[in-house]
Amino acid sequence: MKARFKARFVLAGELEVLQDGVVEVDDGGVVVGVGKYTGGTVADLGNVVLMPQLVNAHVHVLDAAIIDRDDMYIDDLVGWPYGVKYRLVKEHVSRGRHIPLLRKVAERMRRYGIGCALIYAEYAARDVESVYREYGVEAIVFQEAHGDFPDYPNVQVASPLDHPVEYLRELRRRYRLVSTHVSETEDCHEGGDLELALKELGADVLVHLVHVTDEEISSIPPEKTIVVNPRANAYFVGRVAPVHKLLSLKPLLGTDNVFMNEPDPWAEMKFLHAYSATAGWSIGEREILAMATVWAWEKIRCIPPIEPGRPLRALAVVAPYAGDKVLKYLVKRVAHSDLIAFVEGSRITPT
Structure with a gap:
């Protein structure tokens, strides 16, 4: 089923930070749109950063x-x-x-x-x-x-x-x-x-x-x-x-x-x-x-970016509790205890 996810921040493409971002996926779980929220029905993920899943490369x-x-x-x-x-x-x-x-x-x-x-x-x-x-x-x-x-x-x-x-x-x-x-x-x-x-x-x-x-x-x-x-x-x-x-x-x-x-x-x-x-x-x-x-x-070809034409394989991570330096917060402060859910296609799996 199609789905639209809203998050306080979305890391789109090459990790561009979109505030109040929306990601839309089609019936096959492929992203068909990424942008700022302008209205309409969404599954609101809340105060989270929606970002690509991690890769452990060795x-x-x-x-x-x-x-x-x-x-x-x-x-x-x-x-x-x-x-x-x-x-x-x-x-x-x-x-x-x-x-x-x-x-x-x-x-x-x-x-x-x-x-x-x-x-x-x-x-x-x-x-x-x-x-x-x-x-x-x-x-x-x-x-x-x-x-x-x-x-x-x-x-x-x-x-x-x-x-x-x-x-x-x-x-x-x-x-x-x-x-x-x-x-x-x-x-x-x-x-x-x-x-x-x-x-x-x-x-x-x-x-x-x-x-x-x-x-x-x-x-x-x-x-x-x-x-x-x-x-x-x-x-x-x-x-x-x-x-x-x-x-x-x-x-x-x-x-x-x-x-x-x-x-x-x-x-x-x-x-x-x-x-x-x-x-x-x-x-x-x-x-x-x-x-x-x-x-x-x-x-x-491990874990695609969040962009149109790619399967959605994302993490919902607790957003910064203060300030708006999202990338610095993710790299310096986040631990696995801050993970809220896996978002894969239209499916949300709480951690």
């Missing part, structure tokens, strides 16, 4: 099996193939213990307002995809390749340095989407992992880029999907990717390993906002919010 969910295990060097914890993570996650999957754990993580991620996630699955990619579908989260899953050729359309390797060049080329030839971590540590950067990822693996999605130089940034084609993970990088390697220099590539925001970070994009945005201010980076609130929402549509 998250390892199976490693919740080792939650808060942070007592070792990063490579000993998560390095392929002998890191603690691989041994324990593989054991969980072999015994079927991963499904209940996946459900708990998926439920929490949905509660944060996540509508889409790019998930790295060390194993059991189809199980991950299936569980997330149960919870209404679109999952673009990358099955890790361990020197083999997984029966799944999207693959990732922990690092292109882990494999022969011929294998990297064959992955590119065989699979629809390919991803990898690059330049997360100084050692990997010095080993030339970015060049391998671009020239041999042909990766579509590049994650981390903590140590990249200006020259290397200029070599990255604009169609590539770049994902930064500020909290995880600060925790693991004591350094954050130069996000302010990556903005022309429209980077996305991820939370990385569930065992270390709660998979909460609101927390990631707050951290990046504060870090940017401390570092003197020129990154605006609109850009930070776009990293967790609309840029993902342009890059990998």
